[in-house]
Amino acid sequence: MAEQKFIEIRGAREHNLKSVDVDIPRDRLVVITGLSGSGKSSLAFDTIYAEGQRRYVESLSAYARQFLDMMQKPDVDHISGLSPAISIEQKTTSRNPRSTVGTVTEIYDYLRLLFARAGTPYSPATGLPIEAQQVSQMVDITMALPEGTRAYLLAPIVRDRKGEYRKEFQELRKQGFQRVKVNGTFHELDEPPVLDKKFRQNIDVVVDRLVVRDGLQTRLADSLRTALDLADGIAILETAPVPDDEGNAEPPQRITFSENFACPVSGFTIPEIEPRLFSFNAPFGACPDCDGLGVELFFDPRLIVPDESLPVLKGAIAPWSKGQSPYYRQTIEALARHYGFNKSVRWRDLPEQARDVLLYGSKGEKVLFRYDEGGRVYEIERPFEGVIPNMERRYRETDSNWVREEFERYQNNRPCHTCDGYRLKPEALAVKIAGLHVGEVVRMSIREARDWSETVPEHLTAQKNEIARAILKEIRERLGFLVNVGLDYLTLARNAGTLSGGESQRIRLASQIGSGLTGVLYVLDEPSIGLHQRDNGRLLTTLKNLRDQGNTVIVVEHDEEAIREADHVIDIGPGAGVHGGTIIAHGTPEEIAANPASITGQYMTGAREIAVPDLRREGNGKSVVVRNATGNNLRGVTAAFPLGTFTCVTGVSGGGKSTLTIETLFKTASMRLNGARQTPAPCEAIEGLEHLDKVIDIDQSPIGRTPRSNPATYTGAFGPIRDWFAGLPEAKARGYKPGRFSFNVKGGRCEACQGDGVIKIEMHFLPDVYVTCETCGGKRYNRETLEILFKGKSIADVLDMTVEDAEGFFAAVPSIRDKMSTLMRVGLGYIKVGQQATTLSGGEAQRVKLSKELARRSTGRTLYILDEPTTGLHFEDTRKLLEVLHELVEQGNTVVVIEHNLDVIKTADHIIDIGPEGGDGGGEIVITGTPEDVADCSASHTGHYLKEILAARRVAAE
Incomplete structure (x- = not known):
């Protein structure tokens, strides 16, 4: 065929x-x-x-x-x-915090293999390569323990592997061994444990039981040789727990001996160099303190004092601001008396010492506190614990989930103090190639990592080069593919959920x-x-x-x-x-x-085009200025966003646009203006927010995550529609209220499908099937509710109308008609009034949000921020979107857009171009000004493409 x-x-x-x-x-x-x-x-x-x-x-x-x-x-x-x-x-790609660019692309798997096969371990104490231990050195280390120390000499034959191991137990018994330690518990080999093959096991063979004393050396050397042969060059000496005077046993001490790798100075040993040692998703390689996540929770001073313009007595300390407790007020007054600071000044104007004492305590220094509890006055002299140590202690000690959730509002992530955010055990970070450990390699940008992989052969021996050649080829190819799709600015350690x-x-x-x-x-x-x-x-x-x-x-x-x-x-x-x-x-x-x-x-x-405006707006003369922003790759950026204008933030991917606009400007402004709880990227200050009422980020996230959300509920049109049906003569005669016309509550909805209109049938190895509800025929309401008609249409018929039809249908009802008109203006006349939110595209969801903003009574003091609003939009859709955005600006508001689309950029009043490159090669302002200014800037990649478009327009005009 x-x-x-x-x-x-x-x-x-x-x-x-x-x-x-x-x-x-x-x-x-x-x-x-x-x-x-x-x-x-x-x-x-x-x-x-x-x-x-x-x-x-x-x-x-x-x-x-x-x-x-x-x-x-x-x-x-x-x-x-x-x-x-x-x-x-x-x-x-994945919301899993363990998923990174390296793991998703499988490059990290090859890096683990490379470091396991070609890496050289170095001692953290001396910085010198770790040599293999001799049996005589192992004997000397053991004999240096206090005389009389009881210990087991173990041979670790199974490490973190699944299986039942019945044959192995039988073989060990034949060889004359009597005991094994399985998953931390000792067992006699006459009655070995029955293991579940689905779970990972750790098995140590007890080679010898020892008491440290003179004359043990020969026997110890023989036993060590047996253990090393049994466990591929590894032996473990585990001291027996010794009870103290109170009967509490100290945990056993484990000393790992290796014929392969051990530092003779510090005794630092690496049990084995296998790919799993470099896995932060396995207990064998993950940092024990952060479990391989690379971050730890801490109480963030920026969340505890979100608004530094407030005085300490007027709620600057957020956890103390609820209810303005007299206890907290009297505590602050006592601290102000003792340390001599003015409790009525703004937090940012307090002396450094006063802020430090309030947050972290008096460090043992006693303070005289005077408390008045409704007539009972008492004094107490004691050190002040501090807001953060107090929250840390209470968070640790509480059994209440509610208290934990309350405290977690003030917590944030920071790099783990043990592994410095590298996610791995010290043993893994001790193995290096070309002077770098695997954690340092994955923190490079993809382009830098590719360059590093080219230099690796120069630093390897001929034998290791032979081993590494095939692995390096795979790594270079995969890194090259990422560079070719424009992702050279990412790092391999970047969390996949942040992409x-x-x-x-x-x-x-x-x-x-x-x-x-x-x-x-x-x-x-x-x-x-x-x-x-x-x-x-x-x-x-x-x-x-x-x-x-x-x-x-x-x-x-x-x-x-x-x-x-x-x-x-x-x-x-x-x-x-x-x-x-x-x-x-x-x-x-x-x-x-x-x-x-x-x-x-x-x-x-060119028969149709998005026109370049004849005039660029100057704005209202005021600006919001972000000073010295240093988040992610930003290098002390100071940027002014002129108010009353349409501003585009441009630049190559990874340059720092989102860090400046979303992470710094939006998050700081929403904390100050909207009272949001979030952690903005660091900057010295943001000036000019007093000229704004609110800040709104209109993104492409869904308007609702359930089929019950729809454009009518989101824009607020569903309320007036229900009110209108409830006000009809027949509905009044029956005593129906607006709630009768909701499919979310009992009363008017169809109970067979609970207002969904469909019933889900699970089909096991076939896809789940959604069938139309037989009772209501998919209309979501019961028969009595559907009998209430307006112009011959029930509420189910209205929800099934397009926005365009509904605008005409409710022409005489301004509260409904106006909301339909704004949806029409953003180009959504074709969607159904009751269309499930989950079926809307990102671009459609964003335009529904825009229509909601258009319908509000404008104060002219709102800052709108949009991140790539033209995603999913055709040229014609982009033209309609720009009309709406420019209308918001005409009302006196400010619109800031992160955008690559030149049709949007060319209509801006002001451009902030960030770069010049992505990642470490970016993070600086290349140029700011009108599109014409940017087009004349030879250092700007955006300017290069903008120049072509503006030149074509000038030619057309002539």
């Missing part, structure tokens, strides 16, 4: 697709584009990927299928030409290229998100490499460069939601541009 050259799709009706027929060429780079909500993801992910993955999983056994998530069969008549499908979406959706997607993309698969169907969702224009070329080259390996690459994308570089483009539209779902044009990029029906084509030819 000849190989199919196309993926043939006939009658695709998933979501809003209108019986789509399309042939997609195989082994090509295909871009699917169109307006937000037009049906791109419905075709790419919910039809093509879902069917490709479903067919592959169905070919597996029922046993294997139960471990895999199976997709539902899409609503399509016929698909042929599919390959096994892999989807690479924009979702954060953006775009970064996570590109990491998975790099892993797929490394896998070298062919004949696979890859479906990607906007891989260019978070990438500066400079890095776009490298990403597109990576996608072409994936195609050239013999794969079909389907990309949902809005980036113009990606569309122009594609082999085949499919434009879906013409509008969004019910107005979309049809193929407007498909073919080469040139054919799309030549098609007058394609909005995408019109933007590609």
Whole structure:
């Protein structure tokens, strides 16, 4: 049978697709584009990927299928030409704190192997390489113990491995051994323990029982030789517990001997150098104090004193501010008398000593306290414990979960004091290659780590070079793939949960290229998100490499460069939601541009464009100034955000945009203005916040995490809709209140499905099936509630209307109509009023939030911050979004946007360009000013691309 050259799709009706027929060429780079909500993801992910993955999983056994998530069969008549499908979406890789860039990409696994096989252990005491111990040295160390010390000589034959070990116990008994120590407990080999093969075991053979005294040397040497031979060069001397006068036994002392590695000066030993020694996810290698997390909790002074402008008597110390207790007030007064400070001045103006005493105590110095408890006055002289030591003690001693939760509000993470944040035991950090231990290597940027891996062979012996060659090849290749997708600024130690959706997607993309698969169907969702224009070329080259390996690459994308570089483009539209779902044009990029029906084509030819404003706003003359910001890679940055303007923060990926804007400006401002509890990145000061009322971060997180949330509930339109139905004559006659029309509470909802409209049926090794509730027919309400009609429509019919229809339907009800109008203005006329929040895309959720802000009565003193708001937006959607953002500025508000999209940047009043590079090569302000100023700056990567756009506009104008 000849190989199919196309993926043939006939009658695709998933979501809003209108019986789509399309042939997609195989082994090509295909871009699917169109307006937000037009049906791109419905075709790419919910039809093509879902069917490709479903067919592959169905070919597996029922046993294997139960471990895999199976997709539902899409609503399509016929698909042929599919390959096994892999989807690479924009979702954060893992929220697990143990998951890092190194572990996700598997580079850390290769580094562990490299250090285990080619690393050299060094003594922390002398800094010299650790030599192997001789048996005579082991005898000398043992004989140096106090005379009469009782001890066991153990041979560790099993370390942290699963198994039952029945054969091993029998073999040991045959060899004449009588006892073993299993998981910390001694057992006779005549009656060995029965072990569960599912659990990890530790088994030591008792080779000898000793009492340290003269004349023991020969016997000890023989026993050590036996133990070393039994356990591959390792022996453990464990002293027997000796009870003290009170009957308490001191814990046994364990001395590890190794024929392999031990420091003769300090006695520092490494039991064995295996890859698991460098794993922070296994007890064998993890730092014992932080369990391999690299961080510890501490009471953060910045959370305990969140607002330094308050006096200490007016609630500066947050844990003491509740209820303004007389006890705390009298404590502060006594401390003020003793140390001579003014208790009424602002916290930041208090002397350093006074702040230190209040937070950390009087360090043993006695203070005279005078307390008045409603008439009973008493004095007591004692040291002052301090707010933080007091909270630490109470947190340690309490059994109350409520008290713990209350205290945890004031805690934060900092690097573990034992491992310095490296996550590993001292033994692992003692092993080095080219002067660095594995913790230092993973803290390098990916580009630096790649450069380091190139120099490693120079520092290894010929034998170790032979061993390391294959390992280094894998490490270099994987690091190279990450550099090629624009992630060279990340470190391998970076927590996977802190990566953006775009970064996570590109990491998975790099892993797929490394896998070298062919004949696979890859479906990607906007891989260019978070990438500066400079890095776009490298990403597109990576996608072409994936195609050239013999794969079909389907990309949902809005980036113009990606569309122009594609082999085949499919434009879906013409509008969004019910107005979309049809193929407007498909073919080469040139054919799309030549098609007058394609909005995408019109933007590609310049027939439509996002206009550059004729005038840039000067602002209201006031600014919010961030001084000396030093979070992450920022190098003492001072930046002014002019108020009353539309400001863009630009720069290459990893330059420090989010650290300055979100971690520093937003978090500090929200603590001061909104009373939020969070830890901002450090800076000297933020000036000008008194000119603002509030700060709002409009991100792309879901508006609700359950199907019960919807645009009507989020924007506040559901309340007036319920009130309107409750006010109808029939509802009044029946005594219905607004709560009757809620599907979240008993009364008016259908109890069979509890207001969900669907019932979940678990299918075990098949995907869970959601079936429409038979009682209410999916309408969520009971029959009596649905009998209340307005213009012939029930409340269920209203929730099923599009926003566009609802605006006309409630034209005479301003409280509902106005909320629908604002949703229309942000381009969401196509979504359903009651559409489940979980089905909205990130861009749609962000625009619902924007509409809620537009509907508020503006004070003109709000700071809006948006991080890449054009994610998921077509050129036309971006134009509508910019109209809304500029409208917020016209009302006197300030909008700050982190953005790579040049169509947004060119319309800004003010730009703050951060860089010049990512990671350690960034963290500085390259230039600030108008887009024209930035375009004239030769040091700015953003300016280089902006210059082309502004020059093209000038040519068009002439």
